[in-house]
Amino acid sequence: MRIPRILHIDADSFFASCETVLNPRLQGQPVYVGGGRNGDGIVIASNYEAKKYGLKIGMACFEARRLCPHGILCRPHYSEYRRLSLEMFRLLRRFTPMLVPISIDEGFMDMDQMDRVFRCRNLSELAHQIKKRVHDEIGLPITMGIGCSKLCAKLVTDCSKPDGLREIPPNGEAEFLAPHAVEKLSGIGRRRQRALKAFGIETFADVFHTPRRQLEKRLGWIGTQLWLLAHGLYREKLTHENDVRTCISNNTTLARDESDYDKALLFLHTQTEKILLTLFRENLKAWEMSVAVRFNDFSEESVQLKFTTPQFELSPINRAVERLFTRCVHGQSLPVRQVRIAFWNLTPLNLEPDLFGNPPELKRHDLDRARRKIEENFGQDAIISGTRLLLEQQGKSLRHDKVKCPFVPAREMAEKLGKLE
Numbered sequence: 001m002r003i004p005r006i007l008h009i010d011a012d013s014f015f016a017s018c019e020t021v022l023n024p025r026l027q028g029q030p031v032y033v034g035g036g037r038n039g040d041g042i043v044i045a046s047n048y049e050a051k052k053y054g055l056k057i058g059m060a061c062f063e064a065r066r067l068c069p070h071g072i073l074c075r076p077h078y079s080e081y082r083r084l085s086l087e088m089f090r091l092l093r094r095f096t097p098m099l100v101p102i103s104i105d106e107g108f109m110d111m112d113q114m115d116r117v118f119r120c121r122n123l124s125e126l127a128h129q130i131k132k133r134v135h136d137e138i139g140l141p142i143t144m145g146i147g148c149s150k151l152c153a154k155l156v157t158d159c160s161k162p163d164g165l166r167e168i169p170p171n172g173e174a175e176f177l178a179p180h181a182v183e184k185l186s187g188i189g190r191r192r193q194r195a196l197k198a199f200g201i202e203t204f205a206d207v208f209h210t211p212r213r214q215l216e217k218r219l220g221w222i223g224t225q226l227w228l229l230a231h232g233l234y235r236e237k238l239t240h241e242n243d244v245r246t247c248i249s250n251n252t253t254l255a256r257d258e259s260d261y262d263k264a265l266l267f268l269h270t271q272t273e274k275i276l277l278t279l280f281r282e283n284l285k286a287w288e289m290s291v292a293v294r295f296n297d298f299s300e301e302s303v304q305l306k307f308t309t310p311q312f313e314l315s316p317i318n319r320a321v322e323r324l325f326t327r328c329v330h331g332q333s334l335p336v337r338q339v340r341i342a343f344w345n346l347t348p349l350n351l352e353p354d355l356f357g358n359p360p361e362l363k364r365h366d367l368d369r370a371r372r373k374i375e376e377n378f379g380q381d382a383i384i385s386g387t388r389l390l391l392e393q394q395g396k397s398l399r400h401d402k403v404k405c406p407f408v409p410a411r412e413m414a415e416k417l418g419k420l421e
């Protein structure tokens with residue numbers, strides 16, 4: 001069996017690096033990006049120059065200013081970050097048929113045999129080329145780690161930051177891992193950390209010296225995984241994970257507290273539209289839904305309902321949304337801070353024609369296909385719904401640009417990657 005060669009890439013201080021790409025005069029200066037509604041709430045990213053002054057993610061921007069008075073605070077440009085992320089993944093996609101983005105700036109690549117395909121002496125040489133191209137063509141610094149599994153490759157990256165590149169050969173994984181704390185491994189949460197500590201295990205060297213059976217008994221499958229990793233035997237093939245979706249939700253803080261409930265409802269309708277499109281494209285409809293409203297004193301009202309037949313069409317769902325929203329704000333006078341909508345109890349769409357002709361789902365599919373074609377040719381904003389148009393006109397202040405990975409990492413992957421060609 002071939003030994004997997006998995007490359008993990010992670011852009012360094014992604015948002016801050018993007019700001020430097022957008023404004024090259026920031027090069028070499030301490031830069032940090034502020035989050036929150038006005039872009040000056042908390043630090044959501046800082047480059048390494050700023051980190052030297054003690055700036056950390058989650059710190060208040062005024063604190064960051066005190067620590068690093070000459071640091072440059074940038075307001076976030078989320079749509080630009082998404083654009084640069086997409087450019088980066090497009091470039092990476094040229095080097096492997098199997099690329100799995102896991103967040104806006106992070107992903108795994110299956111590099112098995114790719115050094116031969118690209119006529120490089122070895123994988124490290126090819127990785128260096130990729131890194132250089134991302135830097136030269138997009139302007140982003142990235143760190144890369146190569147190993148036999150996603151877990152190991154990611155740990156290699158974490159240990160090589162910033163701007164590093166390291167390959168651990170299959171027979172060197174045990175030696176590489178030995179001095180590292182087990183808690184550095186992704187997926188090891190607090191509870192497991194405590195269990196491991198109680199067991200006297202802190203590093204992979206400790207795992208190495210613990211009998212496999214004992215680990216399995218205490219930790220189940222994770223115990224086996226850790227034991228295999230510590231012995232350099234853990235292998236993992238890269239696949240597009242396809243978890244079955246059980247619910248879908250959207251939770252958005254409005255750009256400002258809204259005391260006009262009609263506008264808040266309009267905003268909720270636009271969020272519903274987005275979420276329904278995703279649900280529909282995953283061939284699902286929902287039996288149950290809920291709407292929650294959080295007010296500016298952080299009190300919350302939520303209502304849920306069960307449909308008599310599963311729903312996927314916008315109009316009946318929008319009517320339900322309106323009803324639930326009205327119940328949430330009934331008797332309230334406080335401005336709305338946040339709205340949430342969720343669908344669960346999902347069931348597949350009926351996409352087979354039957355005795356009575358095409359079901360409504362199938363008809364909607366044709367419509368959606370046409371919509372996609374228009375979007376492909378004229379851009380994402382080519383089609384604007386009535387509710388969104390109203391929001392643009394009446395509630396400009398509620399327009400929201402949330403940061404999201406340009407891909408849905410575990411879902412729709414094959415299709416999205418297809419479009420990258």
Ligand SMILES: [Mg+2]
Nearest residue numbers: 010011012105
């Ligand atoms: Mg990163």
